[in-house]
Amino acid sequence: MLPDTDGYDVCLRIKSNGATAPIPVIFLSARGEVVDKVRGLSCGAADYITKPFQAAELLARIDAVLGHARNPRAPRLVRSTERAAGERPVVRVAIADPPLATHVGQLLAPRFEIGAPEAPADVVVVEGNAAVPADLNEDLPIVRVTAGRASEDRPDLTPVDGQLARIVDLVVRERRLDSDLEAGAEALIVLASAIASHDRPGQGHGERVAARAVQIGRALGLDDSARMTIRLGALLKDVGNARLPASLLAKQGELTAEERAMLERHPLLGEEILGGFKRLSGLLPIVRHHHERLDGTGYPDGLRAEQIPLEVRIVTVADRFEALLTDRPDRPGVSGTEAIRVLQASVSRGELDAAVVAALATQVRSTGGG
Amino acid sequence: MTKPAQKAATKMVPMHETDAERRHEHRFQVPENIARLVMRTTASNLPLSRDDRPYQWSSTTYCDTIDWSIYRAAETGSAMQLRIREYHRTRPLVVMSPGTAWIEFKDDEQDTSLKERYGVPMEVARSFVHGDPRSLDLDHGLAERASRLLRAGARPVVVTQYNRLAYSALDSSLRITADHNLMYFALPWEAATDREEPTPLGTLLSMEPNVIVEMKWYGELPHWAVDLHQYLKENTKEERPSKFIVAIRWLLGQNGREAK
Numbered sequence: 092m093l094p095d096t097d098g099y100d101v102c103l104r105i106k107s108n109g110a111t112a113p114i115p116v117i118f119l120s121a122r123g124e125v126v127d128k129v130r131g132l133s134c135g136a137a138d139y140i141t142k143p144f145q146a147a148e149l150l151a152r153i154d155a156v157l158g159h160a161r162n163p164r165a166p167r168l169v170r171s172t173e174r175a176a177g178e179r180p181v182v183r184v185a186i187a188d189p190p191l192a193t194h195v196g197q198l199l200a201p202r203f204e205i206g207a208p209e210a211p212a213d214v215v216v217v218e219g220n221a222a223v224p225a226d227l228n229e230d231l232p233i234v235r236v237t238a239g240r241a242s243e244d245r246p247d248l249t250p251v252d253g254q255l256a257r258i259v260d261l262v263v264r265e266r267r268l269d270s271d272l273e274a275g276a277e278a279l280i281v282l283a284s285a286i287a288s289h290d291r292p293g294q295g296h297g298e299r300v301a302a303r304a305v306q307i308g309r310a311l312g313l314d315d316s317a318r319m320t321i322r323l324g325a326l327l328k329d330v331g332n333a334r335l336p337a338s339l340l341a342k343q344g345e346l347t348a349e350e351r352a353m354l355e356r357h358p359l360l361g362e363e364i365l366g367g368f369k370r371l372s373g374l375l376p377i378v379r380h381h382h383e384r385l386d387g388t389g390y391p392d393g394l395r396a397e398q399i400p401l402e403v404r405i406v407t408v409a410d411r412f413e414a415l416l417t418d419r420p421d422r423p424g425v426s427g428t429e430a431i432r433v434l435q436a437s438v439s440r441g442e443l444d445a446a447v448v449a450a451l452a453t454q455v456r457s458t459g460g461g
Numbered sequence: 462m463t464k465p466a467q468k469a470a471t472k473m474v475p476m477h478e479t480d481a482e483r484r485h486e487h488r489f490q491v492p493e494n495i496a497r498l499v500m501r502t503t504a505s506n507l508p509l510s511r512d513d514r515p516y517q518w519s520s521t522t523y524c525d526t527i528d529w530s531i532y533r534a535a536e537t538g539s540a541m542q543l544r545i546r547e548y549h550r551t552r553p554l555v556v557m558s559p560g561t562a563w564i565e566f567k568d569d570e571q572d573t574s575l576k577e578r579y580g581v582p583m584e585v586a587r588s589f590v591h592g593d594p595r596s597l598d599l600d601h602g603l604a605e606r607a608s609r610l611l612r613a614g615a616r617p618v619v620v621t622q623y624n625r626l627a628y629s630a631l632d633s634s635l636r637i638t639a640d641h642n643l644m645y646f647a648l649p650w651e652a653a654t655d656r657e658e659p660t661p662l663g664t665l666l667s668m669e670p671n672v673i674v675e676m677k678w679y680g681e682l683p684h685w686a687v688d689l690h691q692y693l694k695e696n697t698k699e700e701r702p703s704k705f706i707v708a709i710r711w712l713l714g715q716n717g718r719e720a721k
Contacts, residue, residue, distance in 0.1 A: 097493070099642050100668060106552065107644070107665045130516045130624055133551050134642060311649060312661045385527050385650065396527055396614065397591075400652045435714035441527035445618060445712045446647035446663040452714065453664050 099134050106135040115156045119144060179204045180263045183212035185224050191238050191251065198255050213263050219248065232262045279368075280326045296413060301325035303451070304409035308402070310450040317402060324377025325406045331361030331378070343420045355390045358382060381406050386441035404444040408434065408451055411443070427455040483573040487690065489674045489697040496639050496672035499689060503628045503637045506685050510627035510636065518549045519640075520622050521565075522556050522648065523705050524590055524615040531615060532709040535569065535702075542567040542705055543607045543615055545586050546578075555659035556620050556648070562586035566607045569703060574677075577604060590617055591651070619708040620646040620662060623673075635678040635686060643669035645708040666711035671698055 093101065098118055105111045115137040120127065123141035131139045137156045140149060182203040186192040195216055196205050206212045208224070215227055216234045223233060236255065237248040249258050304325045308318045332340055335357060339350055346354065361378040365371050380403045383389035385396045415430035425433070431452045438445045491499070509515060524543040525531045534540040546563040547556065562583040568575040581589075592611050623640040630636070647663035674693060676682075682690060701707070710716045 096670075100670070103552070103642055103644065103668065112554075126515055126626070130641065133516050133518055133624060135552055311663055396616070396650055397652055401649050404650070432714065439529065439713055441529070444650045446649040449647040449666060449712055450664040 099130060102131070102134045102136055115159070117149075117152060117156060119149070180213040180260075181206040181211065182259060183208070183210070183215045183224075183227065185215055185221070185227075186218045186236075187221065188218065188238075191218060195236065195251055195255065198251065198253070199259060202256050202260060213266065214259055216259065232266050234259055234262055279371075280323070296417065297326050297329065299413045300328075300406065300409045303413055304406045306454055307405045307409060307447060307450050310454065311401070311405070311446070313401075320373050321377070321402050321405055323371065324374035324381075324402065325409065327365060327371070327374065328361065328378050328381045328406060328410070329357060330364055331357035331359065333364065334360045355382070358391050376400055377403050377406050381410060383407070384442040385444060388442070401444075401447075404447050408443055408447045411437070412451060427458075431455055483570075483575050484677050484679055485572060486569075486574045486675065486677045487572065487693075488701040488703070489676075489693040490669075490671045490699055490701050491674055491693065491696050492671055492698070493641075495693075495696045496641075496674055499674055499693060500626060500628070500637075500639050502685070502689055506683075507628035507630055507635065507637065510629040512629075513625060513627040514548070514550070515626055516624040516641070518552045518622055519546060519625050520549065520553060520556050520620060521546045521704070522590075522617045523619050523621070523708065524610070525618045525709065526610070526614045526616075529709065529713070530613070531610065532706065532713075535706050535709075539570050540568075541606055541610065542569060542703070543590075543610055544705070545590060545617070547583070552622060555661050557583055557587050557617075558659040559583050564589060566604055568606075579604075590615075592616075616650060617648050617660070618650070619666075619705075619712050620648050621704045621708055622646065623669075634680065635676070635682065637677075637686075637689075638675045640673040640675070643673055643704070645669075645704075645711050647712055666708065667716075673701065673704070 098120060102116045102118070105114055105116055116135065118128075118131040118136050118139040119142065120131070120139070121142045128139045128141075137159070138152050140152060180203050182199050183206045184192050184195050184199070186195060199205060199216075209226060212227070212231065214232045214234060215223060216236055217223060218236055218238070220235070223231075234255075235248050236251050237245065238251055240250055242248065249255060301322045304321045305318050308321045313321070335353065339346075339353060342350070358379045358381065362375050365375060365378060380389075380392065380394060380399055383392065383394045383399050383403065384407075385399065385404075387393050387395040412427075412430050412434060415433055416424045416427065418424045431448070434443060434448045434451070437443045438448050522545040524545075531540055531543065535542070542565070544565045544567070545557065546565055547553075547558060547560065549558075560583055561580055562585075563578045563580050564586050565576060565578040567577075590611065592614075621643060623643040625638055625640050627636065627638045645666040645668075647666055648660060649663050651660065676686070676690060676693070678686070707716075
């Protein structure tokens with residue numbers, strides 16, 4: 092028996108954490124009643140073995156479970172190396188059929204480098220539904236080809252003919268354009284951060300809010316795209332301050348009603364500044380609404396609960412949390428644990444999303460209150 | 462940020478179960494070994510509930526308003542609970558999944574409760590708890606009160622999940638359940654644009670280390686159940702408020718101790 096806990100509890104904790112949930116769990120237990128097995132399997136176990144057990148059977152079951160669980164494409168943490176401009180893009184031809192692989196290589200060779208196995212690549216070519224080699228970056232674009240002719244049933248398959256090189260070239264260009272746009276957004280963020288560090292004492296506040304918000308988004312199971320929107324939105328949310336008088340932003344002490352009204356226009360000004368960038372339209376709600384509250388007492392639009400997207404609520408909580416940690420002229424910063432208490436009081440008043448604050452509280456506890 | 466969903470506006474006659482009178486309801490928090498003894502005794506006297514697969518997972522999504530009016534009323538001893546229940550063989554990582562859902566309205570008092578439940582397709586339940594009471598033709602009893610809460614802005618806020626083993630008299634006069642692996646989850650407030658897909662569970666707030674045994678009965682308890690009730694009282698760890706109250710206390714950081 093496990094001390095202070097049991098196998099069900101351990102299994103549920105593993106399966107309730109996104110980082111450990113994919114790990115297969117096998118129960119090895121002295122409890123052999125049907126209800127025990129049903130309970131174990133319903134908790135997410137892949138198998139349930141009762142004691143006494145045979146080592147050979149246990150090993151066979153472990154092999155079987157791992158066989159099911161193994162991901163054909165192992166996750167990669169490191170992006171493939173970006174190539175310098177002017178260099179020819181590298182294509183990895185991952186086709187098992189040697190004659191077809193040779194033919195594809197000959198068609199692509201005039202415009203691309205044909206990469207060796209294990210070498211970084213810009214695009215990979217595979218046949219039909221074949222699996223992508225496990226060592227390749229998950230983000231790498233894939234061109235699926237067929238030795239036959241184009242078919243309406245499989246529009247995703249590209250015929251191996253004179254058009255193949257053009258199609259692969261389009262895929263590579265699209266990827267590079269995405270990369271350039273990301274770089275453009277990054278440049279904008281650098282400018283916004285430079286403006287913020289001039290105007291506000293809390294240097295690096297935007298970066299800390301963005302990092303914190305992304306962590307909350309991850310804890311709430313948001314996908315990569317949503318987390319990227321959150322990051323960019325958190326970094327650019329105060330860009331509207333650039334249009335406010337520096338004296339107002341630097342003012343210490345209480346603001347007049349007029350000054351406060353002017354300051355509360357920064358979300359609208361930020362939306363105006365960024366509105367011209369079509370690529371950034373997805374994060375405009377964060378810029379405009381990051382000072383809204385669920386109970387409708389926020390600004391600039393007084394939105395209520397369901398009118399505020401989750402991404403915005405996450406940035407709002409991260410922003411308020413990081414602000415509480417920071418020393419200000421009118422008050423010292425507080426500890427992470429105390430900041431959580433303050434935010435939970437705001438939740439009780441109906442200002443913030445309870446689940447977002449709960450996700451943050453779990454993070455803060457796991458890092459010892461920091 | 463997804464597109465707004467179409468509202469379901471189907472009028473339908475749902476499967477309907479209503480308590481005929483207020484039912485006694487006592488909850489006990491006991492260690493696993495005590496729960497095993499209790500359920501063995503129960504199994505000798507009551508059949509397994511026909512409606513509950515043993516150790517199936519119950520996911521219950523509770524609603525409250527932004528200012529926690531349902532929770533605040535519950536803490537004072539009397540409150541209406543508004544919840545969606547769904548059943549799965551293995552533990553789901555989302556709630557409000559397609560399939561049958563039970564919209565439940567429960568009026569809790571100190572030792573008794575009154576419950577109404579309606580079995581409906583999940584899209585109808587989802588539409589109902591998002592403030593479209595037209596999707597169900599409910600204009601009586603607890604349902605009418607629940608509709609008022611929804612109009613006041615009550616929405617899904619917290620989820621409990623547990624394995625339930627249930628025994629029930631054939632005439633439903635006595636029901637004894639043991640809830641294992643009780644877990645409390647936060648649920649992000651849904652935006653108007655989030656309504657088409659099942660909702661992923663939020664943060665795990667806490668896991669109950671013990672087993673929650675509940676006895677619910679009408680009228681007089683049979684002798685063996687009186688003895689069992691006494692045994693549970695002697696061995697319970699602490700008097701328990703409802704799962705809803707415990708869940709919201711965790712959510713608001715009002716449990717007075719750190720979450721597990």
